[in-house]
Amino acid sequence: MGSQNRAWQDVSYVLCYFDETTGSARRRYCAYVMEGVGQGRRPELVGGGLIRSLGGWSALKKIRLGGHDRRKGDERILGDSDFVLAILAEANEQLDRFYELQSRGYDLKKVEQRVMETFEINRDEIYAKGRRRSQVEARSLLCYWAVRLLGLTATDLANRLSMTQPAIGYAVSRGEQLAKN
Secondary structure: OOOOOOOOOOHHHHHOOOOOOHHHHHHHHHHHHHHHHHOOOOHHHOOOHHHHHOOOHHHHHHHHHOOOOOOOOOOOOOOOHHHHHHHHHHHHHHHHHHHHHHHOOOOHHHHHHHHHHHHOOOHHHHHOOOOOHHHHHHHHHHHHHHHHHOOOOHHHHHHHHOOOHHHHHHHHHHHHHHHHO
């Protein structure tokens, strides 16, 4: 509602569905949320999408007893089966990319080398504290590639770079823009 900014929240995207002006959009969004709270727990928004669409856990157990013991599901994904399958397929693509890079020998050192070549900067400059544009961009690209392509955790990278975990999140976002450009 405007009190904190989070890199993972696209506030303007959500608010644009409620009004063109920020203040009015926030009021309408708040009313929308309160209306939803008044509806209580709704079955279509409880549990994982595939599990729910199959009829819940008891139905899944019956399916497993019938010899179909492997069903993809994720309790963190709300939506119908098609939506859940699309999300899981996207996650599998990312996982496949991770394993492909790993099989080709990509690790943090190789990513560091690529960043050093791209920005014509040495390793110490990447890891040193500083706010020079080239240094910040190099660190950001390193963070993006390390987190999104190699699967390193933001916590691990924060420790290596002597940064905070939220700072890594912001760096990943900046790095993503750099990679696109």
